Amino acid sequence: MPAPTWFASPAEASERLTGSGYLADTPTAVTTFLAGSLEKPLLLEGSAGVGKTELAKAIARSTGAELVRLQCYEGLDEARALYEWNYKKQLLRIQATDTDTRSWNETHDDIFTDEFLLSRPLLTAIRRDEPTVLLIDEVDKTDVEVEGLLLEVLSDFQVTIPELGTLAAVRRPLVVLTSNATRELSEALKRRCLYLHLDYPDAERERDIVLSQVPGLDDALARQLVETVGRLRELELKKSPSIAESVDWARTLIALEIADLDDAAVTATLGVVLKHATDVDRAVKELRLARS
Structure with a gap:
């Protein structure tokens, strides 16, 4: 082929x-x-x-x-990545087989077939x-x-x-x-x-990504969001915001009908993009945000 x-x-x-x-x-x-x-x-x-x-x-x-x-x-081992045998099903087949009239070789050939093979992702x-x-x-x-x-x-x-x-x-x-x-x-x-x-995209490309994933998002709001995400990624955080979290943040702003990503809006929705309390504390401090 x-x-x-x-x-x-x-x-x-x-x-x-x-x-x-x-x-x-x-x-x-x-x-x-x-x-x-x-x-x-x-x-x-x-x-x-x-x-x-x-x-x-x-x-x-x-x-x-x-x-x-x-x-x-x-x-992770070979059994989880490649294949393993369904031992329980094999045992049931052996128990249901008349071992008095069949040789072990016949039984072996019967239970080691595709029917009893558990195929994992690689296989x-x-x-x-x-x-x-x-x-x-x-x-x-x-x-x-x-x-x-x-x-x-x-x-x-x-x-x-x-x-x-x-x-x-x-x-x-x-x-x-x-x-x-x-x-x-x-x-x-x-x-x-x-x-x-692969690295995080530049601001323009991330804005395009967010706009393509979130219909109805205002361009100016998208620019605010991407700029803020960029500032967050410059901080020493345990987990920087991913591109997917940028998209989630945009959807959050639409759901809350937020038209301007001011300090109050950022503080209220930081949990969408930052998932560690220490990261939130650092962002509030470094970006000089008011506590909600």
């Missing part, structure tokens, strides 16, 4: 991503095009909230592909024959051992299951890995990927 064409050009990638609600700059559009064209995994690195996960979702939306997501966390993405975007989210939260598993899967896009043999991808998924850069990823993993560092 010929390799699928995800995007015909960087310009088309930009246009289709925009149509799906993601305003991509030139480097993002170019790298996204190349990820599909070269069939290379795309590693997105940057602070939490800059739109890494959303880019993977936008690629899936704009191409009509299925999104398969592996959410990484400390302690699911590899086995799909329809266009698939595989999102490996926050890969920096996993252990080094999981990186080894990813290297094996991303190198050949095949998985060897001892009981079933080697399962190779019929149609390679477009793979997107995200990292918040909480730890350094291995050079071996990076070598297999295209790399793109």
Whole structure:
């Protein structure tokens, strides 16, 4: 089967991503095009909230592909990432089998089949024959051992299951890995990927994003909001406001019928964009806001 064409050009990638609600700059559009064209995994690195996960979702939306997501966390193992056997169902089958008339080899062959296989995200993405975007989210939260598993899967896009043999991808998924850069990823993993560092957009681009996501928002109010979010991100906070929280803030202002983001409005709605008491205290102090 010929390799699928995800995007015909960087310009088309930009246009289709925009149509799906993601305003991509030139480097993002170019790298996204190349990820599909070269069939290379795309590693997105940057602070939490800059739109890494959303880019993977936008690629899936704009191409009509299925999104398969592996959410990484400390302690993630092969059984949760790749596959495991449904031992309870296997045991029930063994108990229901007449073991007096069947050999163990016959029973073994009966219970180690697709019927008893619990497919996890990596195997699911590899086995799909329809266009698939595989999102490996926050890969920096996993252990080094999981990186080894990813290297094996991303190198050949095949998985060897001892009981079933080697399962190779019929149609390679477009793979997107995200990292918040909480730890350094291995050079071996990076070598297999295209790399793109995402940062918070500049004020004009964020204003465009907010206006595209929040119909009916006044342009002047959007400018006030983006300016205030920018000032908040300059502070030493535990968690800076994400782009999604900027959008939430805009929707909040519309819901409260606030037409001017003055100090009182900022103070009353800070909880939409800041999620730590210490961050709220710092913002009130640094921005010289009056306590509500």
